[in-house]
Amino acid sequence: MTLQAMTSAYLMWLLFIAVYDFRQRRVPNWLVLAGAFLALVALTLGMGPVKHDWAAALLGAGVAFGFLVFFYALGVMGAGDVKFAGALGLWVGFSALLPVWLIGSLLASLHAVLWLILRRWPVSPRFSLAPFGPSPPTDGSPSPTRVRFIPYAAYLALAAAVWMVWGRQSA
Known part of the structure; x- marks a missing residue:
């Protein structure tokens, strides 16, 4: 496997995550595990798209998971x-x-800001909000299942792809 193939696999994984999260507002475990497995393979072969060692990778995984699990515990982010x-x-x-x-x-x-603006848009707010996923109940009643309105994993995936293009050039 070449560095180019591993970089392509990484970018495809980011694309799958982004598309799945935008469409379903969830990230399936199999997709997360596939990406983690590929990352471990890339580290083992020394062919990751980002040059770092095992310590940096494990620290990155631990800090990212540990920091965001706090927001999950507060109920503002999905697992x-x-x-x-x-x-x-x-x-x-x-x-x-x-x-x-x-x-x-x-x-x-x-x-989130665009969603709030469009939610108050007087001309067909339902149509304007269609790309943003389901709307929360407006009568204050709890929904039977928790609905995630902001696909945060998709935005992290897009950010990682942007960083791959522009961030590495300046580094």
Whole structure:
């Protein structure tokens, strides 16, 4: 396996995560595990798209998972987002976490602001909100299942791809 093939696998994994999270508002375990497995293979072969060692990869995975599990415990983030962040930490290592988190959080914040603006849009708010997934109940009643409105894993995946293109060039 070549470095180009491993980089392609990494970018395809990010694409699958983003598409799945945007469409389903969840990240399946099999997809997270596949990415984590590929990251471990890349580390073992020394062919990761981001050059770092095992210590940086494990620290990145632990910090990403540990930081986001706090938000999961508060009920504002899904478990798939947390697990994906841990697997992503294996790929990018500790040093790239901050730029990826910043870009991903900025994108997720823009999503939330746009959702709030369109929700109040007087011309067919249901149509304008269609790309943003299901709407929460407006009468204050709890929904039978928790609905995630912001696909955070998708935005982290996009941020990681952006960092691969622009962040590595400046490093």
